[in-house]
Amino acid sequence: MSTPQLPMPQAAAPEWQAAAGPSYGGYTSPIPVVRTHLGHALASEWTKIKSVRSTIWTLGVFVVLVLGIGLLAAVVVSNSSSEMNGENPLSLGFFGLLLGLMCIITLGVLTTASEYGTGMIRTTMTACPSRARVLAAKSIVFFAVAFVVTLVTTSFIAFVDASLLKDNGAKDPSAGEWLKGTLGVSLYVALLGLLSLIVGSIIRHSAGAITIMIGAVLAPLVVALFMFSQSLENVRQALFEYSIPNQLSVFYSNSLSESGPSGWDPLWIIVGVTAVAFAGAVALLEKRDV
Template sequence: MTAPLPPAPTPPPSYGYVSPIPVRRAHLGDALASEWTKIRSVRSTVWTLGTMVVLMLLIGLGVAAIASGQGGNMGEESALPLGFFGMLPASICVITLGVLTISSEYGTGMIRTTLTACPSRSRVLTAKAVVFFLLVFTVTLIVSFAVATAQVAMVEAAEPTAAEWARATVGTALFLAVLGLLSMAIGALVRHSAGAITVMIGLLLLPLVAALFMFAPALKGLQEALFTYSLPSQMIALYSDRPPFTESGPAGWEALFILVGVAVVGVGGAYALLNNRDV
């Protein structure tokens, strides 16, 4: 006769703890909230956008005051193209912020934490692009509208049309926001703040500066192309219904469309490399 089996051990008590925090899959909204928290928390955002606002206001109003004080009459032209003088230096601030939006995380190593929390690299880059674009567009739209309104009131010139108002306000905001997206893409490609900012400043100024020193007749075609398609020239063309330098160059919204095409290529390259290389 076999001995009876020993009793089974008593299982440890179960406390039945359930976390009150609901568990769900992360989505793009979570990434957007995270990127918004980042971009509004760092000092670089305040400094760059604050400087951009000051430059657009001071230069835009200063140019209008000079034009008005000298008794200049722009005739059939409106006063809105004067906004270009503030738009050009403001673009440097947008370029800097666009690069820092992503390259600063590579410099501090924060990008590892970001990609650990959100392994989908495309989602991270999309969230950064959306938050950055909406922030720059909103701030620039408000400031450009204020500057344009003041310039029209201060300078004796023709009454602007609805199309001219749209390009001087919405067009300006879109142009700078898209330029910032291109800068963010370069920051993702280079992964170094100083290097990426240098590349973008060179892209902004070098073509126009190089064209100024092309005196040889053989370089005339290249000189005209650089004058026509350099970024400062595109900013001037955005304010005009006709090409500012040549008969066949872009004018009006065409300048914005060209920049959008370049930005699409840059952002596409950033997506491709971000998904196919180590941090």
């Protein structure tokens, strides 16, 4: 009769295993488990936005449009015999910024919608299961980039235009006009780009979201131009007053309508619309599959 063999005592786990955490089946990974937080998501989104070509191209074209058109307008006015008649010289930056706005909208949409097109969003959500955190990180990183680029660009062209037109009868902008023409308009543009990002997250299709946002920018003003009926006068006036081009012009004290938003009103309007859209996007993210 053979003697049953007793199990050999298991050796104690090395100190590095005990320090790393609980063991599973006799093995513990030497890599410590770290609870993720918003900072990790921000670092990830920053790596994405700075490493894709679309960021360089869209922001590069934005800077060229704002600086090029703003400078061209100032040179034409300064070399002409016409006088500014006490008008705000910063208002010449409006035309380039209105066209450059399309670049910020495009980048905002691509920041989210492109990941759905490539399927990369599955990897993103696997690495960070908190969908609200992912959207918040994308929003913070994009807003910071869009705001800084817009602020630097608009500030530069504002100083150039004011310098070129000081001998053409242009007024000396007040501190409030400088603040609105640089900081205020930069916040508005960055928030509109952020709204585009949120729409891209909701639509999940780059072309569709870009079309919607460009339509939101241009359609109200275009539709109002073709409203000739007297019965639609109130609607026509509202479309003029609250169209994005008119709200953008308010920051340059050059509103397209005599009534409607004034001062800092456009900024509070876009803040409210963006906040509501963000809440809706988070709710949809939690309900829909990736």
